[in-house]
Amino acid sequence: MLSNLNVVSLYLDPQIRDWVLFPITLVMILVGILRHYVVILLQSPPKKLSRAAIREQRALVHSQVLRATSTNSPVPESFYKSISQNLSQAFTAGTYLKDGPPQGDAPSTPPNPLSDPNAMDGMMAGMKTQMVMMVPQMVIMGWINFFFQGFVLIKLPFPLTLGFKSMLQRGIETPDMDVRWVSSLSWYFLNFFGLNGLYRLILGGDNAADAARDMATPFAAGVPQAPGQAQDYNKLLIAEKDNLELAEGLYSWVGKDVEQRVLRRYGKFPPSS
Amino acid sequence: MDLPSALQKLSIYRSRNTRASQETFDKGLLVLKGNGLKKLGDEGWAFLEQLALAAIDVGRLDIADRCLQLLTEKFPGSPRVDCLNGIRKEVTESPEAALAYYNQLLEADPVNVAFWKRKISVLRRIGRIDEAVDELIELLDTFYTDVEGWLELADIYSSCHQYTSSLQSLSHVLLLAPQNPFYVLRFAETAYTAGDVPLAIKSFLNVIDMADSDEDAPIEQVPSGFQVRAWLGIKLCSRRLLQERRLPSPSQTPVPEHLQLIDELATERLKTVYAGRDKSDKEAHEILEWLSRG
Structure with missing residues (x-):
């Protein structure tokens, strides 16, 4: 009964849904797609070996x-x-x-990877894609932090334990709010890690839009063999x-x-x- | 013949790499005239390449040029189309011009195997065998797994009577494709020609061993195809070895034991092949006579 009351007690302005929740999601999707094409543009053709x-x-x-x-x-x-x-x-x-x-x-x-021009090229290509990954994500995060800090955006349709509080309510320091409410910053992270499936649907399996993957392997992005490990x-x-x-x-x-x-x-x- | 069956046949030829040029050309023309190109979609480009090659083979350069034009428009600067263009050049222009064309392509892309191989084949055709061999050896040293190249090298060597070198090339073929009895047969025949009879008989026996290892009772089967050839080889070798046991073997292969039994077996196998044939079959008659002489 108590929890039911709690739920009812918090109403979200529909304008939050229209002007915050949807725009964040849309912007992230569009940036991902844009990134995919920028990375394709940046990729130099594979170097011909002698x-x-x-x-x-x-x-x-x-x-x-x-x-x-x-x-x-x-x-x-x-x-x-x-x-x-x-x-x-x-x-x-x-x-x-x-x-x-x-x-x-x-x-x-x-062999020193910095002295070999081929390895250097590979490294530069890695850095370039890395930049394309990082910069838009930082901008989006800054945008969300600046305009929508502390916003509650959405309520999950299922109950969760307290352990998820730090994951779902980042940026809101309320000890006793129901864990089902999701803050703006957390929504950003959920999208960040969760949109890969959507990209695969839109752009095909081998796309460069997924940011989370490149976070795991810096520098190696798009380079088949990490240049640091020259044989x-x-x-x-x-x-x-x-x-x-x-x-x-x-x-x-x-x-x-x-x-x-x-x-x-x-x-x-x-x-x- | 209707369009769908022609298309199907062509795609089988493509996947098996069959060089049935006249048939390919006839069917390809049907497809081209019947507006089948649109129906093929992306596969149409592979078909055009196939048709161009077949048309060059049968000497219908007008069709080949039409295919090449379509391909060049679609894929400007593609190495595969460049290679086709080169083959087209080989037909009408002098070998030197074709060679210069391939050299120019190789300068831009020194590791393109297709250009490299065309260049070697032109060199061989105009009789610059030593250069062809040098180039081929360099190619094989870089791309070791190219069975076609090793076979070509073996062929060049045997055409120059360098049977030992030919055997060496074929030994690489055997290493790369150990499951193919035809290559073993070729190895055996080259060994026989090189005068290494013990090695030859062992290799012929290997062919038989490979060929019938999946049959339960090979004794009841009539040998066919390359097996007959292998049995003939065994018979030839065993007869020579029975006459003179100490034949030289440059590869130091020991003479097989139970030579008498092998000889009898080969005679028996060959008799099952030829005895059933018509009396008027001259070939069978001669072979049976040759067998009875031993």
Whole structure:
């Protein structure tokens, strides 16, 4: 009875609904859509790699293909050995590296992302999208804080426990108001995290409108490989050499006793021998 | 033939990469005349590419030019259309001009495999084999997983009688596509040509092993297609090995055991293939005679 009275006791001006609740929601949706198109405009086409860079990236594939079948390899032993040893030598000598074999005994330092122009470009692209994410959100939040601070906008149609108070009534310091009332700032946050589904509906699955996702992964936005983690291929290839040796130990040719298998299948051989 | 069935056939050709140029061309023309392009929607562009290639193949350059024009209008600057344009150039212009065109494209985009491969094929066609091989090796060193490229390299080597190098290229093909018995058969035949009989017989046996591993009682089946070829290969090898056990094997492959049994099995299998045929079949007659000589 008491709670019923409480509910009845608070009436919201319909003007709040028309001039605050709907505008906030609409503005957030529109900004999200705008952002999607701005990000598309900002995206530079993927940089074309040079032949040497692709060769370096794909060097590992050689040995992976070789190793994948090594326990039952389709190639005879002498061919397998020559491929395997050639690869080992090339990996040790660093002939697959983009910048040629490493010089002398210089300690192999991890590549500095700031010195590589390609990585720098990637980082800049990340920063740009990041800016497009952050600036409008800050502006909207400022707008809400300035004009609608302390507004109660909406009542949820279901009861909630007290724990949700800080989530739903941010900006209103009332200890005993029903948790179902939502403040303007909280409405903003609900929209911020909850509009992704709507964007997906409007813009398709692969959209750039969702702000919450980019908050989780700064800098990496839109860049397939985080530039800070540039691979040290020299180390990778030298490590792969050990794998090659291991695979060579496990090697056996699929044709090793193929004649016995064939003869057995055709019944020329007692099956158990 | 009506439009829907032509469209269906064409899309099957597209997905299987079949090069049935004349049929593709006839059906494609039907579609083009029957205004099927609009019906295809986005698929229409792939169809135009297919038709252009088929038209170039059968020498109807007017149709090819029409397709190319439509494609160029829709996708200006697309590498795929550029490549088609290059193929079109290869027909009427000198190979040098086509080569210059591909070189220019490669300069702008050095890692485009399609341009690179066209350039190699032009080089091969005008007889600059050494350059073609160099380019192809560089391509394969960068894009290792390109089975087509390795097969081409093997083919170039065998056309120059470099059978050992050809075998090496084919061994990469086997690594990349270990499930394909046709490649194993090719490996075996190349090994036989290279004079490595023990390796050849092992590889032929591998083909048989791969081909019938999903049958319950292979002894009751009549071998067909490439299996006959493999059995013929086995018979050839086993006969030579029985005459002279110490044939050289550059790959140090051991001679299989139970050679006599293998030889008998191959003879028996081949007899099941050819014995049932007509007496007037000259090929069967000769093979049966050859078998009885062993």
